Amino acid sequence: MNQLFIVFAALGSVSALVFAVFMARRALSFSEGNDRMKKIASFIRDGANAYLRRQYSVVIVFFGFMFVILCVMAALKLLTWFVPFAFVTGGFFSGLSGFVGMKIATASNARTANACQTSLNSGLKVAFSAGTVMGFTVVGLGLLDITGWYLLLRYVFRLPLDEITAAMLTFGMGASSMALFARVGGGIFTKAADVGADLVGKVEAGIPEDDPRNPAAIADNVGDNVGDVAGMGADLYESYVGSLISSCSLGVIAFNRIADVEGIRAFAVPLLIAAIGVLASIIGSLMVRTGESTDQITLLKALRRGTNTSALIIAVAAFPVVWFMLGSSHMGLYAAILAGLLSGVLIGRCTEYYTSDTYKPTQHLAATSETGTATLVIDGLSLGMRSTLMPVLIVSACILLSYFLSGLGLTDGARNAMGLYGIALAAVGMLSTLGITLATDAYGPVADNAGGIAQMAGLDPVVRERTDALDSLGNTTAATGKGFAIGSAALTALALIASYVEKIKSIAPTMTMDMSVMNPVVLVGIFTGACLAFIFAAITMGSIGRAAHSVVLEVRRQFREIKGIMDGTEDADYTRCVDLCTKASLKEMVLPTIIAVIAPVAGGLLLGPAGVVGMLCGATASGFLLAVFMSNSGGSWDNAKKYIESDHFGGRGSENDKAAIVGDTIGDPFKDTSGPSINILIKLLSMVSIVFATLVVQYHLFG
């Protein structure tokens, strides 16, 4: 009877994948439009495919190398033999999530543009269907990986439950490394192209965005797909799987400790919540439709109806799940799930408040353009830093509530274990609606691409208006999506840190681990961990700077050497720009990933397990802050520019607009590369620490 849950989880996985196929067929049933549109779309598709192919060929080398290392460690009995294989499946599914998302996105961009020729509602249907495919692929593959391994370990290898969770905890590392490659590589690609296109095209040559004369225009559109779609897919796959396995593992520990309910039920709860989340998201997705108004509010309502319905279903359905599975004395865990669900929404709203031009902060930021670029940049940085306050308070409240409510009535060790399970469940609650939140997030780049194609194919301006309406809405929902991504990253990272501590306890039950912040190795761990996030942001920004520099020089060269570009008599050499971005981003994505893998191992060998815990906490805290800061500064600069260009403070082409374009360009790497990559970094660090735990316990200098 208690094993039935795995059937539900498997059903959830299958439903998600079937629904994804169904939505993909719906999106593909639309026409791609005229030949010019098809040609542009194929340019974008080819560029994106070529990029991903080469990205995977680099990634495979890394995975092969790590596989060998993990095998050696398994041979030395520092790991079980499942880990190297689980590492590879995690990476494979994470990459597959991104790949499927990218495939459907590049197949739907021209279809969306073409559908917008008919009506806004058709356009929304195509774009949203494409986003849905991505959302449900991520969720479906995530559940598939977990249920598959569970079945294998339980019924083929016949492991006991605690060994299953211990093994599964190490699975996340593959997914996280792949996610980091995808996010960093894709992020560098998209921003190098974007910065290059904007700086030379818009600022120097004075041609509009997405103008076919801009040699970097296609690269820019390719970038949206490989960065915003494939990168985000891999990223959220990793969050989803990480939150599930850490909560399964912490649940087993918590319930084994109080020993009044079987651990298997605690293992089941997160998976059941996730399975319910799939159904809730399907129902929600089916509710998204709109009329012909291009009014933001109406469109937003259409999407919000879907996400709110899904959230409501989960909030209601989680109650009986917790009640029947864990008993009425553990309803604090239900409260934790609710706290997580609510925190995600609230952080999203804060992001929206700070970055949308319907609110004061961004309007005020736009106003600072009156005194030039410098004041606009200073104010934007200040805005981003200021905007960290509310998310920190929300996450803090969520941690305290889910910890203390979950542990209510228990004492000491049992309370602590249950509290940590509560925090992990909060992350699961936040990510339970991932199917639909990711759908509303991923449709944005499709609409963005559709606008580009409409522009380049010279379609009727009303089409661009419609795609712009969709795209602009996409920015708002992306803000909400970012709230979820960042909030869940923090909670998942904490759950993973807690899992790490339990792992150490299970490896060395007699070792006393002094995790007091007054222990200097913990303190030094906090310092160095916090520094890691800064270094990581620095490296990714530096990479974009270098990559963009090469694009700028190339675009300038083409304008100079290909005489006919400006009057439209000669085609720009799009492929070279795509190629340049590909090479640059692949070269640059390796170092950050290697640092993320080596740092916690090196830190552990030096500072010992307690030092690693400090390091992970430091990285999580400073990473969370940097991610919020950078995302919000970037988002606000972007929208301040749009605000100015919609006839405020001098409007398009004014000196103020020029200042705002510089601000937007600075914000690009902030919000689309460095910020989101840090989300992955903080989880990858924990994952790596868990995998290398035995090594660190056996060999370390201090602590």
Added chain:
Amino acid sequence: MNQLFIVFAALGSVSALVFAVFMARRALSFSEGNDRMKKIASFIRDGANAYLRRQYSVVIVFFGFMFVILCVMAALKLLTWFVPFAFVTGGFFSGLSGFVGMKIATASNARTANACQTSLNSGLKVAFSAGTVMGFTVVGLGLLDITGWYLLLRYVFRLPLDEITAAMLTFGMGASSMALFARVGGGIFTKAADVGADLVGKVEAGIPEDDPRNPAAIADNVGDNVGDVAGMGADLYESYVGSLISSCSLGVIAFNRIADVEGIRAFAVPLLIAAIGVLASIIGSLMVRTGESTDQITLLKALRRGTNTSALIIAVAAFPVVWFMLGSSHMGLYAAILAGLLSGVLIGRCTEYYTSDTYKPTQHLAATSETGTATLVIDGLSLGMRSTLMPVLIVSACILLSYFLSGLGLTDGARNAMGLYGIALAAVGMLSTLGITLATDAYGPVADNAGGIAQMAGLDPVVRERTDALDSLGNTTAATGKGFAIGSAALTALALIASYVEKIKSIAPTMTMDMSVMNPVVLVGIFTGACLAFIFAAITMGSIGRAAHSVVLEVRRQFREIKGIMDGTEDADYTRCVDLCTKASLKEMVLPTIIAVIAPVAGGLLLGPAGVVGMLCGATASGFLLAVFMSNSGGSWDNAKKYIESDHFGGRGSENDKAAIVGDTIGDPFKDTSGPSINILIKLLSMVSIVFATLVVQYHLFG
């Protein structure tokens, strides 16, 4: 016999003050030059005096208010009655340090310009004498405050030693609050004036820096004095006193615990090191002189000779002090002092590497101006974040070495207490040469002002060349000074956190304080504390944005309305700009200070003492990183601009130069306001926590 140390400390204090008077007389013996120079100098002096007068009138309200609160708390037995009075003396001496520094600086600027008419060596003599006055005033007053209170508590109130240290620990809060006011207020003033002067004068109107036609020119020079001089004086006074009292207190605890040497000797060691530091600094200062070469290297060697000699004297003299006072088994503490001394130097070198245009990072930053403002800003931010790595590793190594070497041979509790004393002594070691390092730092603004006066008074270009040589060198030594300020802030903050923990133990010996990072209140404390540093940086940057905005509008108005400014027939209205900066900065400086005082108390009432410890650690780690990041980004942009303007990448007036000026303007609040203020913030938070410890122990919600 054991009480003799206080005589030495008192002698150190008196020697420092006497030497300061001697140097002041030397500086004042030079002539102020012609009438025009005198007039300009008096403008600057009047502006600075007016600013300080009004700043103190705001500060007095705050101190009065806090005094009443502390008296109420004393009446409720939450504090001893010494605290309110000690609070006031700390604030008074900190303010006095800044005041004296500012007085001598504004008296020496015209004298330096005039002396530069004779020779570079004369100029250096005047400027360096002025800096020396400031350095030794800070050190002398710091030792005076501590020895005075010690004598009072020991011989008048006859308190036992542990109560003396407990009382003295609370003294720092007054000095820290005053320092924060001075740094934030002065920092906002100087950068609002600077940004305003640069943006309108240099960029819009195209007139050179320090041009008398610029209405904000005087305000800019006033700013150098109230920000860089008075602010820095109050800042370092607070570091100095904080490091001494925390190490005295931790020393008594450590030695009482192993009980083999009297605690009084452990109390004495930091004060003796400080007293020796005074003598070493005097010897070092007397060695600073140069020939007629304006070559940077020669000048730098002249200053380095002074600082290196002082450091060497201390390194040698600290050995017998530790040996005879604490016994040969505690030579690990001597190693801690050396580690601190060395770390300060190394962090300074890192700062120099990242910010000086003689090294690759800044040269590369200058090169990014080729692709415009956006890439220059991105690269500068990346550089600053990257530059955090080495300082973090140096401070970490210093923490680990001083902790473990000091505790060598001891076990458990005793080892921990001795280790923390070691960390505190490392801070004392780093700050022991403060007299001379501050002198080499504080002479920069004097030379900078002298250059301004030379320009405005129309002196021979050779004078400006000489003052520029002095000023440019000042930037390098300022980098070293910043290294000391930031490094010592981190170590002192850690020592204060340790003191806080001891304080809690002494208040509630039976309370178990779980400071594990897996305790959610500690974790939430780390998150919120880390966030505080971001919020603080955000607020100060926002303040500068607002203040600069008003200056920009006023300067534009004057250029528009006072027709004769540009051709020199009419004088600009300097006073209005000074007045505007004064008002704006006084208005803006209150909120950050209030936040710094309220946050740890509110955090404590909510999260309990363990939560406060988490909060302080989080704030120290993220504050340290932000301070390094912001200082170095700012410093590098500044020097990249100077590099371009000395005929690289297009030179002065080129498009690249314009981009670099924007970068420099963004960097101004980074390096001169937000960054340095964070140094004070992290110590003030600990100080406030210590003062309100009893309240928090008695009343708190979680934890």
